Amino acid sequence: MSDARAHDLVLFGVTGFVGRLTAAYVAEHAPPGLRVALAGRTRGKVEDVRAGLPSAARDWPVLVADTSDPASLAAMAGATRVVVSTVGPYLRHGLPVVGACARNGTHYADLTGEVPFVRRAIDRYDHVARDSGARIVHACGYDAVPSDLAVHVLHRRVEADGAGALRDVRTVATARGGVSGGTVASMRGIVEQAAKDARVRRLLADPYALSPDRGAEPALPQPPDSPLPGRTHDGAWVAASPMASFNTRVVRRSNALTGWSYGRSMRYGEVAGTGRGARGAAAALALTAALPALVGVVALPPTRALLDRVLPASGEGPDEETRRTGRFRMEVHAVTTTGRQYRALAQGDGDPGYAATSVMLGESALALALDGDRLPDRAGSLTPATGIGDVLVGRLRAAGHTYEASPR
Incomplete structure (x- = not known):
């Protein structure tokens, strides 16, 4: 993807509970120079969240995007290399975001645990994302x-x-x-x-x-x-x-x-x-x-x-x-x-659904934004193992999680 895009990573849905936790994690762990933006439906509410984040987020731009406004989603996806969405329930709000990312060749991650949503995203946008080169990586939290x-x-x-x-x-x-x-x-x-x-x-x-x-x-x-x-x-x-x-x-x-x-x-x-x-x-x-x-x-x-x-x-x-x-x-x-x-x-x-999930989703976001050359050579609708794989294992180990296997 071209560096002509204004942002490396957009965190969409930061006014939600897990969205705020994930934004705080990224602010604490993103390397200097990573171009991060925050996005949500209401500018003032997103700005309020930004004010409560670690100091590294102080200058992050704020984007206005709404799942009911396709033009705003297209503008958001077209302006960044990666979108991380915590806007749920995904069955109700998620498909337009996936579609915007798939069409724009923008990598995407979420933390859904909803089988019907993932199935619909696969059926509608897997082929679109494969054609554009976008990695659509679902289930990047405690699920799954x-x-x-x-x-x-x-x-x-x-x-x-x-x-x-x-x-x-x-x-x-x-x-x-x-x-x-x-x-x-x-x-x-x-x-x-x-x-x-x-x-x-x-x-x-x-x-x-x-x-x-x-x-x-x-x-x-x-x-x-x-x-x-x-x-x-x-x-x-x-x-x-x-x-x-x-x-x-x-x-x-x-x-x-x-x-x-x-x-x-x-x-x-x-x-x-x-x-x-x-x-x-x-x-x-x-x-x-x-x-x-x-x-x-x-x-x-x-x-x-x-x-x-x-x-x-x-x-x-x-x-x-x-x-x-x-x-x-x-x-x-x-x-x-x-x-x-x-x-x-x-x-x-850490609470698996929230503290630990913010680590999992945050490291997934950083991997998609920073580690492209080391990620599996795949595009389309993917899983954490097939879309990020060993890179995510290494990042989570470095963050204090354990992933190991041995004979019994």
Whole structure:
């Protein structure tokens, strides 16, 4: 992309909760000379956010862009090399931004966890982005960077060891953190779409929903997204993970985009770790019951209105103490086609959905803006592993996160 563009990176949606955190992270970690701008619907609100950022952001320009104004999005995308969007729910607001970036050859990253949005972005703009050379990298937050990169690192190690291909892979995720209004709004949007559209329900049930070539996927049953509570090999309790229905699709898309290099027979699942003993068993049962109950509450207008009174509103999120003391850990256990056993680990400090996500999204943004020569030679609708890959692994390790894989 030409240096004639006015900016290297535009952060779009900085008045939102994660948008502010990501802007602060970039301000603290961007090298001198990186041309960063802030964008949002209302200039005054964006300027207020800028005033509260670290001093490096003091002179960052402010752009006005609105997802309902295609001309403003085209102007924003055409003026920069990279757009990072935290404007959600993405199913409602995201496609026009993706389209503007794809048409202008502008790299793009977001932190969506919405399968229907990513599927629509693929169908409408993958070919446009491939033609323009734009990398459209979805899911650059806790959904689904740790899952995607942990399996990527695992594959790299298995490949280096000549141990065959991945066959049975399961991630056990544990986390401590809070929830924001944006997350609530995204969940509501998906539930509401599924309630009224059978096509969305079928998409959400498809284990290969984000495949680049659905017909080429192997006729292979994948682990269920909502398994019954059970115990791991070392006695810990596990239950259905709220993130499994998205993260597993991203990992399978990474496999397919690389020509099924992880393994044509790879079965990949995710569960949530709930602890040991009676307390772990009780937590597993509670989580198993809570997930469908929450969907039911969100789906019905009367109960949804009650829920809105107690959950965070748009722009709100966990307090600083919750963000600081949070953490995530994803332990991946794998068996290869040669029978070898491997373990991978992805973990980091900070509330996973917010403090840790601002690191993941911020480093994704910096990688797209600064590391073009070292990124995978791909364009179009990509995943963190296929769009940024080893570069993002290295950046996150340098930021204090762990990504490692070894034989067991």
